[in-house]
Amino acid sequence: MRNSFLVISKKQAEKINKLGFTGQELFLSPLGLKNKWVKAHSQHNLSIESAQVAVKALFESLADQAAPIDPTLKRHIYALQKQQEKTWRNWAKSF
Numbered sequence: 001m002r003n004s005f006l007v008i009s010k011k012q013a014e015k016i017n018k019l020g021f022t023g024q025e026l027f028l029s030p031l032g033l034k035n036k037w038v039k040a041h042s043q044h045n046l047s048i049e050s051a052q053v054a055v056k057a058l059f060e061s062l063a064d065q066a067a068p069i070d071p072t073l074k075r076h077i078y079a080l081q082k083q084q085e086k087t088w089r090n091w092a093k094s095f
Helices: 010-019 030-041 049-066 071-093
Strands: none
Touching: 049 071
């Protein structure tokens, strides 16, 4: 943040320090501040990678089952999988 500055009161500085933020971090977006705070204070695993692997295996299984019945179903299932992956990527951006 070149040529940026922040004027805060002593009370505001105490609140900022209590939350664990630095002055530079206050220039992040509100969503960025929330994400940083949640990641620093959460005791839970916030990653969805294991769930994504399980869902991908499910789509693979469905595609294998559908292929002998109708080959177009397999392509449709892969299209649904790609749509689901895109939705999760967009959702993950907000965290």
